[in-house]
Amino acid sequence: MRPTLLPMLVVALVVAGCAPASETRETPAAATVDVAALRDTIQAREREWSAAFQAGDPAAVAALYTDDAAQVQPVGEWVRGREAITASMKKQLDTLNVITREDITEEVIPAGDYVVEVGHYSYTATSKPGNKPVSGAGRYMVLWRKDSDGQWRLLRDIGTEAPKTP
Numbered sequence: 023m024r025p026t027l028l029p030m031l032v033v034a035l036v037v038a039g040c041a042p043a044s045e046t047r048e049t050p051a052a053a054t055v056d057v058a059a060l061r062d063t064i065q066a067r068e069r070e071w072s073a074a075f076q077a078g079d080p081a082a083v084a085a086l087y088t089d090d091a092a093q094v095q096p097v098g099e100w101v102r103g104r105e106a107i108t109a110s111m112k113k114q115l116d117t118l119n120v121i122t123r124e125d126i127t128e129e130v131i132p133a134g135d136y137v138v139e140v141g142h143y144s145y146t147a148t149s150k151p152g153n154k155p156v157s158g159a160g161r162y163m164v165l166w167r168k169d170s171d172g173q174w175r176l177l178r179d180i181g182t183e184a185p186k187t188p
Contacts, residue, residue, distance in 0.1 A: 055132045064139050067174055068125040076123040080111035087176045088167055096160055096183040118147040137166040160184045
């Protein structure tokens, strides 16, 4: 992963947050966000992601992303668009029988129709060829966007492998 991805994401969010509000938007004082409820909503979407991954369903994983989403796996380049994310997930899930998967939201930072989430994940599986134990863990930072249907979907997803947290 290029070391400039995280700073670029932070700069983009800062710039977006500094943009002048349009005359039709609510003022910041009128737009109070219940961060605890928002965190619960995002964590529920993460549980959907984990369940789809555990079920080995790449299309269900990809359905949680926006049409214009981009994802960076712990090792690799950008995967852009829901169709490419489905193919990337299929390639990964074709090699694993996932036993457990958990994504834990640690922090959410609301920004209008966007939310930055920071968290960690872990999974256990067996390899399809050979039935050998496999496990992984890591950290992620994602940018969620509320779509026109009112659903929060992943717009950008950047992960890195890291030792399993206690």
